[in-house]
Amino acid sequence: MTQPTCPACTAPGLEATSEGKITCAYCGFTIPSDANICPACGHVNDFGLETCSLCGEPLSLLAQIMTRHNGSDQPYKLQQVRRQAPQIKEREARESQKRMEVFQTIDQRRKAAEAEAKQAQEEYQRKVSTVVLFIVPIFIVFVILFVVILR
Numbered sequence: 539m540t541q542p543t544c545p546a547c548t549a550p551g552l553e554a555t556s557e558g559k560i561t562c563a564y565c566g567f568t569i570p571s572d573a574n575i576c577p578a579c580g581h582v583n584d585f586g587l588e589t590c591s592l593c594g595e596p597l598s599l600l601a602q603i604m605t606r607h608n609g610s611d612q613p614y615k616l617q618q619v620r621r622q623a624p625q626i627k628e629r630e631a632r633e634s635q636k637r638m639e640v641f642q643t644i645d646q647r648r649k650a651a652e653a654e655a656k657q658a659q660e661e662y663q664r665k666v667s668t669v670v671l672f673i674v675p676i677f678i679v680f681v682i683l684f685v686v687i688l689r
Contacts, residue, residue, distance in 0.1 A: 545569070545580040594618060
């Protein structure tokens with residue numbers, strides 16, 4: 539069996555005092571003896587409550603039996619989470635769509651930069667080709683003239 543933890547600091551080591559209160563040995567938090575501690579969330583509830591005022595989990599044995607008798611054998615917290623699942627799924631779908639749009643924007647910028655770099659490379663190659671086409675024939679003419687003059 540697991541040792542109960544302090545609802546304030548979550549440290550183990552709750553101790554019963556002589557006044558009938560439960561005190562945390564680590565942080566000193568005091569829990570009245572008539573308080574109900576929620577097994578699901580650890581919230582300290584007032585005495586006499588049937589369900590946790592924070593999460594709605596049944597606190598007493600009677601409340602747990604009634605919850606199960608009403609057709610649900612799942613803990614209340616699980617039922618809450620399952621009811622929230624469609625909204626969570628929808629929110630996650632929206633967030634995923636936003637992330638995808640950001641990735642698409644980044645990809646478009648990358649493609650534009652690649653196209654710009656390719657265009658600059660082609661312009662450079664065109665200039666080099668132009669220079670080569672004019673210099674090589676002139677060089678050949680000078681070589682021929684030099685050979686003819688030396689003969």
